[in-house]
Each structure stands twice: as structure tokens, then as C-alpha cells.
Amino acid sequence: MHILFFCTKLFLERYFTICYYFCNIVVLFMNTLIKNIVKSLGLSEQEARVYESLFGQASLGIYEISRLSKVNRTSTYRILTNLEKRGFVHKSPKVKKIEYTASNLEWLELKLKEKKEISESILESFKANRSLLQKRSNPYGERINVVHYSGKKEVQQLLWNSLKANKILRAFGFRSSREAIGLSFLVKWWNEMVFRGFEYRMIANPGTYKMKYETEKLTKKKFYKPNFWILRSIKDSTLPIRHETLIFNDTYSIIQWKDEQIFGVEIINQTIADQQKILFDYFWKAAKPFRNQPVGR
Secondary structure, three states: OHHHHHHHHHHHHHHHHHHHHHHHHHHHHHHHHHHHHHOOOOHHHHHHHHHHHHOOOOOOEHHHHHHHHHOOOOHHHHHHHHOOOOOOOOEOOOOOEEEEEEEEEHHHHHHHHHHHHHHHHHHHHHOOOOHHHHHHHOOOOOOOOOEEEEOOOHHHHEEEEEHOOOOOEEEEEEOOOOOHHOOHHHHHHHHHHHHOOOOOEEEEHHHHHHHHHHHHHHHHOOOOOOOOOOEEEOOOOOOOOOOOOEEEEOOOEEEEEOOOOOEEEEEEEEOHHHHHOOOHHHHHHOEOOOOOOOOOO
């Protein structure tokens, strides 16, 4: 009999403990849900806590609201005044002391529907005027795009993109590009550039031209010899060139390689490209014409 009584008591204690914790979890979930709903309607964290402490209550005074929401009384009073103006709470008709009640569930549902309609209207307006907003978001009215290239194949594509040059392709030459992209692709690129017929201006250090001349000796029969490739040389002490640079249209590109590592970056932006053209033209005037002009890069 005692054992049965003990077991029943133990069972009931555990049952009520589980029920207690379960109820707490449900209450916590509901409190969080209410706060998230009103925060989506524009309430701050403190305002949401004040509203949640009132929700489901008949009416409460400022002291009780402050205690439940854990917001000091001065702030609670200010928040309640603001919430009343916005319709979230109402003063209770009691005469002796000021008490507040929260707007009901139907009022919340109405506000959420209004917000949804406004959001959908704004979204439609955004879609309809996206092109105008795009121009406003970019003060220069230009596209800005940065593309990274890694490895031989990708850098070959970067170099091929320079064939889009309109009239002039400016370049700071570094060593010989065949080290990075291979001799056969360099020949293909060069012949295509000759076919398209734009002017090619290159500034390089004297040591770079020696390396490019070695490329010409390897490929002399495969290259066309255009009269629009203009080369100039600049001393390392004036401008040490440590990577290949290509400037054309609205594009500024760099290529760098060492041993098996090769990468490139292509920046498509008119303002940046124009600034780099100014810098190139400045050094172009300072550089000296390269008399023994090889063809290979």
C-alpha cells in the first residue's frame, strides 16, 4: 500500500512538473510571437515588451506594466502615451487611476493586412520605376562590375576581352605574356588584334622589351607586322612596371603571374577607366619611343 502511494505521488509530481515546464514554453512562445508581430508593425523592442505585457489582460496600471515588461516607469509612461496615439493601446474608463488595455486581435489583423497592401503597392512601384532608381543609386550613371580571373584559361579570356577596344588599346607591358597564357594563344590574340585594326600603345621597361624580342624570334613568321603598334620605353627608376595592364573603353584590367600562379582582375567602370587613361597618357609623354620595335609581346 505504501509502495503504491509512493509511486502515485512520484508520478503526479513528475506529471505536474512536466505540465509546468510545458506551459512555460507555450507562454514564452506566445510572448515572442506577439512581440514579433507588433515589431513588424514598427514598434521598438521596449514598445513591443510594453504591448506584450498588456495583451490578453483586462487592464493594468503603469506600475504593473513596468514590472511585467521590465521597462522603467518613466519610459513606460512615455511609451504608453505614444502607443495610445498610434492605436495600439487604450485608456481604461476607470476613474480612480489610469489603466491601459491593449488593442484586440482583430485590430492587429487589420493592421497586418494594411501593411501587406502597402508593401505590395510599394513593391509594384519599385518594379515599375527600377530603372529610374538604378540611375539615382549610381551618381555617375555607370555600371560598376569587378570580375576576378584565376588560372591560364580564365586569364586568356580576360586578354581576349581587350579585343573589344575602340580605336586605342593602352597597355603597360610586363615581361612576356607568353609566360602566362602560352605562345599559341598569344599568336591567335595578336593576329585577331591586327585584323580588328585598332591602335595599340604600350609602355614597358627596357628589360621587358628584351623578353618580348625573344618572343618575336620564336614567332616571327606567324605574326602580321602592323604599322599601328606604337611602343615606348620608360626607365625602372621612373616607373617600375610589375604587372600587365590593359586600358580600353570603360575597362581597366591587370594581369599578374609568377611561376605557375596567374590571376587577373577586370574592372568595368567608365570613371576608373578614364582616370587610368589620364595616368597612362601622362607616362606616355614621359616615355621615349622604342626604336628597335619587336612585334611579339
